[in-house]
Amino acid sequence: MNSANPTTETTHYDVCIIGGGAAGMMAAGRAVERGLSVCILEKNDQLGKKLLITGGGRCNITNAEYDTHAFLSKLGKTGHFLHSTFAQFDVKSTFAFFESKGLELKIEEFKRAFPADDKSASVLRVLELRLRKVAIRTSAQVTGFIAEKKSAANTDAKSDAKKEREPGTITGARLKNGEVVRASHFILATGGTSHPETGSTGDAYAWLKEIGHTVIIPEPSLVPIAIRDPWVKELQGITLSSAKLTVFQENKKQLTKKGRLLFTHFGISGPTVINMSRDVGELLKWGEVDIEVDLLPDKDYAMLNAMLQELFDKNKNKLFKNCITEIIPGKTASVVTRLAGINPDTAINSITREERLKLVETIKHMKMKVENLLGPDASIVTSGGVACEEVDFKTMRSRLYPNLLFTGDVLNIERPSGGYSLQICWSTGWVAGSAIEVPEVE
Ligand SMILES: Cc1cc2nc3c(=O)[nH]c(=O)nc-3n(C[C@H](O)[C@H](O)[C@H](O)COP(=O)(O)OP(=O)(O)OC[C@H]3O[C@@H](n4cnc5c(N)ncnc54)[C@H](O)[C@@H]3O)c2cc1C
Known part of the structure; x- marks a missing residue:
């Protein structure tokens, strides 16, 4: 017009x-x-x-x-x-x-x-x-x-x-x-x-x-977010200093924020989450909301793939579970391994190209479903x-x-x-x- x-x-x-x-x-x-x-x-x-x-x-x-x-x-x-x-x-x-x-x-x-x-x-x-x-x-x-x-x-x-x-x-x-x-x-x-x-x-x-x-x-609805996926609760107490969070509704990207992410017994919290909670609350009024975590936002697909390849080349005889922690810390590594469908006891030299690519995909896109917002605005009005x-x-x-x-x-x-x-x-x-x-x- x-x-x-x-x-x-x-x-x-x-x-x-x-x-x-x-x-x-x-x-x-x-x-x-x-x-x-x-x-x-x-x-x-x-x-x-x-x-x-x-x-x-x-x-x-x-x-x-x-x-x-x-x-x-x-x-x-x-x-x-x-x-x-x-x-x-x-x-x-x-x-x-x-x-x-x-x-x-x-x-x-x-x-x-x-x-x-x-x-x-x-x-x-x-x-x-x-x-x-x-x-x-x-x-x-x-x-x-x-x-x-x-x-x-x-x-x-x-x-x-x-x-x-x-x-x-x-x-x-x-x-x-x-x-x-x-x-x-x-x-x-x-x-x-x-x-x-x-x-x-x-x-x-x-x-x-x-x-x-x-x-x-x-009142602005600045609150933590409850998540349905059980793996999130497994990570309670863990803080990621720089994660990227992308919010989706019906597979359409709605907003992205980067910063500190804290996993809790109910879901996710920390300043990044709290600052996006109002928008998530708005979206929840109209349907289901998914959030995707990128654990290593500073590495793109190709960089991460190359990094893993180099790591695997150097540690051919190690078990996967003892090697992946060099990139992803402790408990998070075991959750990522499971979500990527990799047996943690696999020897590195047996990890296939498909498994490596699936690992990259998982690290970049940890998907979770929002249950609701915590706090007085849970009714979303x-x-x-x-x-x-x-x-x-x-x-x-x-x-x-x-x-x-x-x-x-x-x-x-x-x-x-x-x-x-x-x-x-x-x-x-x-x-x-x-x-x-x-x-x-x-
Ligand atoms: C994600 C989402 C999904 C929604 N889905 C639904 C739904 O399915 N059904 C439903 O009933 N409601 C829905 N809503 C609510 C609905 O969108 C709003 O009720 C509706 O759009 C409000 O219309 P409005 O014209 O009052 O304001 P807006 O649509 O917000 O329009 C206001 C306009 O004013 C302009 N403006 C603001 N300030 C100035 C300025 N200083 N100078 C000049 N222009 C200015 C803005 O740019 C904007 O274009 C949804 C809301 C959101 C956020």
Whole structure:
């Protein structure tokens, strides 16, 4: 999708949408089809980066719980806020919306709905097709709002307090390059803080606090990780000073970190693991997660193979178990030997080429399955964002700045896994795009 002409600097839009994720695109499509002039400011070079990785690339688009009360009861303490939003756009509306655009949906276990072709890219295509008349500005990072409070007639303390309570107005969004984008309404759709590489870095929290909104910051889930594979427990107490950990979901690489790894009686810990636990927790919401350990990340396949060959050549008459420890220390060596399917009592001169290559493979890819995260977040529900009390959910308008509207993950709504999160994006996005009056043509 092309960026709009930079001369849009001078354009005044009816609606400026900040963030081109699921919620922002839904709101933009709805607003533009009602005849409003709309721009999207997106800091990535493309829209919907996070949407593409949802549901392991299959996009669990909603949860086919058609009873709104039952659906909202899954959203914990925050569910009740959304009744008036869902009265306008509920789960059935989501099915009708996507199916009317030619996207067939299917329902799987636990009422999780997916596009029939299992492709999140198909969902993105539907949303993007509605945006032909929207001025899309990618690589446009917003750094803050320009906000005004109504001026009071006099400035004594009493009137200052009253002024604080009076609704304000957002008059502009400031971009990183210093430019200011003006609009009559601003829809904030900058998402939350999970998977920051997709652009959701919680930028808006600081601007919102600056203008007087309450933002709830979720406790970061920095915890050790429980592992299913019994071999991990055999290594309890062992620390590897420099291991590489790669996280996979449905065989797709999700993230990699290198550093200290500690094996414990329940699984893995240490700073590297703890720092990746939040992302692992996010992924667990959508399915199984595997972690692969590379025991010798500084040696590539060829180097490691050559190293083993040299070691074996020098120790032809030794037993494998007495030789491998020169490369892999003690207990870890016996686990690696077993996983590689090598008899530890084999004489080195009997080790075949295939066995050596299998050993290289094992050292580089020690696979383990994540059981769960340890700690209070084991239930894997995310929240955090703008306090619901400060939002009018009939319109998604801020109660403090009525020309500012909120959609999607930027709101502090508790979201379990199973398609709930995206449904909130569709409902809030649709309602925000519907709430802004179309200006009368003079
Ligand atoms: C791995 C993973 C899998 C998931 N799978 C599912 C699933 O299958 N089903 C489900 O219901 N939910 C799923 N979710 C949750 C779902 O992805 C989110 O609820 C949804 O994407 C939120 O949409 P959003 O539009 O609110 O925010 P985002 O999708 O986060 O979009 C926000 C956009 O705002 C942009 N932005 C941020 N700051 C700025 C700025 N300063 N200036 C300009 N632009 C900015 C970002 O670049 C981003 O494009 C998953 C989440 C993760 C992490």
